[in-house]
Amino acid sequence: MTAETSNLKDLRTDTIESLKPRDRILKTANALFNEYGVNTIGIDRIIAESSVSKRTFYNYFTSKNEVIAAYLESKDWLRFAELNKHVSRVKGGAKAEILAIFDFLEQWFSEDDFNGCAFARGLNDFTQEDVKELRKKVDLYFEHWGEFIKSRLKALVKPEEIKVLFPQLLSLITGSVIVAQGLGDAKVAQLNKRIAESILTDY
Amino acid sequence: MTAETSNLKDLRTDTIESLKPRDRILKTANALFNEYGVNTIGIDRIIAESSVSKRTFYNYFTSKNEVIAAYLESKDWLRFAELNKHVSRVKGGAKAEILAIFDFLEQWFSEDDFNGCAFARGLNDFTQEDVKELRKKVDLYFEHWGEFIKSRLKALVKPEEIKVLFPQLLSLITGSVIVAQGLGDAKVAQLNKRIAESILTDY
DNA sequence: ACAAAAGTAGACGGATCTGTTTACTTTATC
DNA sequence: GATAAAGTAAACAGATCCGTCTACTTTTGT
Structure with a gap:
């Protein structure tokens, strides 16, 4: 995961409104991809539900695949962060x-x-x-x-x-x-x- | 599985050309769905590769979902047919x-x-x-x-x-x-x- | 042989999706 | 407070996809 990428664990506790655009997108994408899968969810849906304009979206991500990549990276990172935390006890x-x-x-x-x-x-x-x-x-x-x-x-x-x-x-x-x-x-x-x-x- | 539906086991041994249109569609759909998944394969691809006209396609299936349903039914039926055959020995x-x-x-x-x-x-x-x-x-x-x-x-x-x-x-x-x-x-x-x-x- | 059935080829409408762009507004910084 | 950055809203192009439809040809059954 890149340094500027927020992780979903942090995002989980915040409300959508309190987040910056990029994190709103990530949080919304995470919820939608998780429920419906990456294929059935379109950019327009993510944009609408994250209350972000299309221009802003493409300001942070160059393509849909890049959001999916960020989503997967976050999932991966978070899963093992939680697993390691669990196991450390x-x-x-x-x-x-x-x-x-x-x-x-x-x-x-x-x-x-x-x-x-x-x-x-x-x-x-x-x-x-x-x-x-x-x-x-x-x-x-x-x-x-x-x-x-x-x-x-x-x-x-x-x-x-x-x-x-x-x-x-x-x-x-x-x-x-x-x-x-x-x-x-x-x-x-x-x-x-x-x-x-x-x-x-x-x- | 309905009575008029051919099963994929039979289709496996035949060449595409020797099959009737409906079976050509099923065989092609099976191969494509299997390799790429039902979401990424479109009707046009199935039609092109099964050498069937669009009209013929929609003469046998009323929608894409109906082909997917037939595909799943065939898979289910064939899997347990083979499993039962295997187990019977x-x-x-x-x-x-x-x-x-x-x-x-x-x-x-x-x-x-x-x-x-x-x-x-x-x-x-x-x-x-x-x-x-x-x-x-x-x-x-x-x-x-x-x-x-x-x-x-x-x-x-x-x-x-x-x-x-x-x-x-x-x-x-x-x-x-x-x-x-x-x-x-x-x-x-x-x-x-x-x-x-x-x-x-x-x- | 001839009529009906089934097939081919492909244009088309309407919907959807991704990504770009224009025009305007808000926010932040110095 | 003015200027630059960042945001909103939404139109738009280009592509794709599903399903319908027209026009024509081949096959089949009697």
């Missing part, structure tokens, strides 16, 4: 930190604006040539999960076992998201935490 | 049949046109009012997974345990899809099969 080493992911997920799924994962969406949305840069943001997000999980696994298991445990844990995480979204059931995170415990039981 | 009762899902998944992920799950996409694509009917098709698909899995679990465990095991198994399945798509790794299905074995180990 956990005592018990690498294993406990991995298991804490699922408590974090349950919390996330319980937010009233939870609507699936923007990056899982992105796997499907950003397949065309003109959105390759956005697809890179998606890949980055999954790499961040890789860094988070593998750095903990390294303290627990041998390198060969990471090749098994990492895809398994990532499946449990992403599967939780889909099931929570599809069945509307946040508790699935705790059910999958039990599985994570069992596959890490010897460590 | 398995000896070993309900548990073995559940585990066979993951072999089926690996096979699916290894297809060269694998590009994630149309219904996981649909969870995100079909949120607007005018595509409620399409969202219903998505819900139906997940209900079919529920029927498939729960009917087997009933033979193995008590009803309360189904409430735990079903979301867990569905997470492993959907998580496999996302990870296979995101990391491009079909082998994740086998890794998750091990987990499924362990959570069903006492049955």
Whole structure:
């Protein structure tokens, strides 16, 4: 995330009116993209709901894709900021930190604006040539999960076992998201935490 | 699926030229929707690539949404037709049949046109009012997974345990899809099969 | 063989979307 | 307080997309 980019965490506590134009745009875009997806939301809608003129919009962003990129960057940054904050309170080493992911997920799924994962969406949305840069943001997000999980696994298991445990844990995480979204059931995170415990039981 | 609707399995073996107009449309739409998603593909593209006139298109389908609906119905029908065929060869009762899902998944992920799950996409694509009917098709698909899995679990465990095991198994399945798509790794299905074995180990 | 059905080709209207531009107003800075 | 920066409002071009329609040709059934 660039230095001049506000992050969404700050924006969440402010009212739209109190924000500067650029942050109003970001906050509105975040809400709309989150609810309806980046494809079905147009620039005009973002402009109207953020009470900003079109000229101002294009003064801060050179294109729609750039807003989407900023949206993804913010999501990525915020998700891991919150995850790290959550995990930092956990005592018990690498294993406990991995298991804490699922408590974090349950919390996330319980937010009233939870609507699936923007990056899982992105796997499907950003397949065309003109959105390759956005697809890179998606890949980055999954790499961040890789860094988070593998750095903990390294303290627990041998390198060969990471090749098994990492895809398994990532499946449990992403599967939780889909099931929570599809069945509307946040508790699935705790059910999958039990599985994570069992596959890490010897460590 | 309605009686006059051809299924995609039949269409796969035929060349485009040998097919009747309606089937050419379906086959082309299937390929394009699968690769680029239903939102980024327009009617004109489908018409051009299926070598059909616009009039003919609208003679068989009253709207774009109707083609998407037919596409989803075909996918749903074909997926469970193949899954049931796969499972029917398995000896070993309900548990073995559940585990066979993951072999089926690996096979699916290894297809060269694998590009994630149309219904996981649909969870995100079909949120607007005018595509409620399409969202219903998505819900139906997940209900079919529920029927498939729960009917087997009933033979193995008590009803309360189904409430735990079903979301867990569905997470492993959907998580496999996302990870296979995101990391491009079909082998994740086998890794998750091990987990499924362990959570069903006492049955 | 001939009429009806089904097909092709493609123009067209109306809507929508992105991004540019013009004309004017407010805000901020020195 | 004057000037420059930043904002509003909205028209506009160009592209795309869905669905309708006209005009013509091919196929099919009896």
